[in-house]
Amino acid sequence: xxxxxxxxxARDPESLTDQDLDTIVAHLQTLRAQFMLGAKTAGTMKKKxxxxxxxxxxxxxxxx
Amino acid sequence: xxKPEAFYSGTLIQNVWDSTSLGWFKDCPRKYFYSMIxxxxxxxxxxxxxxxxxxxxxxxxxxxxxxxxxxxxKALRETLRWLFKITWGWESEDTxxxxxxxxxxxxxxxxxxxxxxxxxxVLSDGKPAVELTFHFELTKEITLAGHLDxxxxxxxxxxxxxxxxxxxTLGSHYFDRYEPDNQMSLYTxxxxxxxxxxxxxxxxxxxxxxxxFTRFDRAITYRTDDQLKEWTRDTILHVxxxxxxxxxxxxxxxxxxxxxxxxxxxxSKDPSVREAFLNSDFExxxxxxxxxxxxx
Numbered sequence: 001x002x003x004x005x006x007x008x009x010a011r012d013p014e015s016l017t018d019q020d021l022d023t024i025v026a027h028l029q030t031l032r033a034q035f036m037l038g039a040k041t042a043g044t045m046k047k048k049x050x051x052x053x054x055x056x057x058x059x060x061x062x063x064x
Numbered sequence: 065x066x067k068p069e070a071f072y073s074g075t076l077i078q079n080v081w082d083s084t085s086l087g088w089f090k091d092c093p094r095k096y097f098y099s100m101i102x103x104x105x106x107x108x109x110x111x112x113x114x115x116x117x118x119x120x121x122x123x124x125x126x127x128x129x130x131x132x133x134x135x136x137x138k139a140l141r142e143t144l145r146w147l148f149k150i151t152w153g154w155e156s157e158d159t160x161x162x163x164x165x166x167x168x169x170x171x172x173x174x175x176x177x178x179x180x181x182x183x184x185x186v187l188s189d190g191k192p193a194v195e196l197t198f199h200f201e202l203t204k205e206i207t208l209a210g211h212l213d214x215x216x217x218x219x220x221x222x223x224x225x226x227x228x229x230x231x232x233t234l235g236s237h238y239f240d241r242y243e244p245d246n247q248m249s250l251y252t253x254x255x256x257x258x259x260x261x262x263x264x265x266x267x268x269x270x271x272x273x274x275x276x277f278t279r280f281d282r283a284i285t286y287r288t289d290d291q292l293k294e295w296t297r298d299t300i301l302h303v304x305x306x307x308x309x310x311x312x313x314x315x316x317x318x319x320x321x322x323x324x325x326x327x328x329x330x331x332s333k334d335p336s337v338r339e340a341f342l343n344s345d346f347e348x349x350x351x352x353x354x355x356x357x358x359x360x
Contacts, residue, residue, distance in 0.1 A: 009164060013148035021141045028171040041276030043172070045164040 005045060070353050076101055076310035080199075080207045081303065082353035083247040089306050090246060091325070096306070097315035098327050103350035104342055106326055114154065115161040115273070116229045120213065122147045122170045123227060124195055127214060131184050131192030140174060159275045160231060169229070169271055169278040176280045182216040182225060182267060187259070198258035199354065202296065206303050209353045212251055215259060216267065223284065224251045224266045234272045234281040242268060242285045249295040252287040 005027050008020050034042035070080040078085065078100065089096040098104045122143050129139035147167060156162035185193040193215035202208050214225040226248070232238050242248050248266045255263030265286035272279040309315050322328045329345070330338050
């Protein structure tokens with residue numbers, strides 16, 4: 001869902017349809033409902049950067 | 065010197081005042097000189113001002129659309145369509161005040177106040193009382209001008225409605241700043257004189273803009289007849305003081321009001337180098353009280 005919203009925000013506004021606008025409104029209303037239920041960061045729309053996967057470190061590569 | 069229309073021709077004497085220019089002079093005559101007489105502004109337009117300006121305009125469009133008969137859904141679509149177009153390409157570096165949080169704030173505001181008991185007043189000419197520009201003579205020499213968001217009826221009494229955006233947590237501490245307050249007193253007076261309505265005060269609809277949410281709160285700041293008379297008397301005196309400064313072409317610094325002033329870094333320099341620093345850090349964009357943009 002959040003990917004769709006990001007895409008709609010990034011789209012040329014001239015091409016946004018009524019349905020697109022309704023989708024955005026519905027999404028924001030859902031976020032507001034979550035906020036009203038206590039989710040303090042419910043309205044954050046920026047996608048979180050993916051956490052880098054932790055891999056095993058090869059100590060040999062450090063040249064110690 | 066090319067002075068804005070607010071001044072009597074060929075003088076530094078301002079005859080049309082709004083709350084912004086009056087506020088500058090009340091804060092500090094030097095700040096007024098730099099801002100109003102010389103027209104210096106920060107080179108980088110504040111994202112707070114941009115955000116506030118779009119927020120106001122969007123809600124104004126919605127109000128107009130509704131008073132012209134559009135249903136909520138249609139008015140909201142029209143508002144968002146305008147908002148998406150006008151903000152296309154706006155790259156705010158602020159995590160709380162940017163395009164996404166602006167759209168969120170407008171949608172959440174209209175959700176929050178969907179069944180608002182404050183209703184737009186219909187003026188005697190049949191037009192809805194939104195986007196109200198005022199311009200009236202306080203004295204023969206002083207004209208007051210400005211822009212009101214809306215004139216509303218709330219619990220059977222008339223009020224000016226003013227919308228604010230802030231990063232500050234909302235509560236009594238936030239609303240206390242409007243009592244007393246130059247802008248709110250002027251707006252109440254304008255409602256009474258320019259719109260001939262017995263306005264009791266200003267309803268402040270504040271929006272706290274945060275990264276993850278927008279929170280709303282409302283408070284009323286009242287003004288009595290005697291408070292408005294006092295404000296009027298004070299205003300005339302302040303304006304007369306500005307005339308004395310203009311006659312001497314000297315604008316004293318109020319060095320007790322520097323803490324949040326944009327010109328602090330200018331006034332803290334030796335007078336001989338201030339012009340160079342102004343040219344480096346600021347640009348000239350003149351403020352005209354008759355055309356003043358509405359912002360937070």
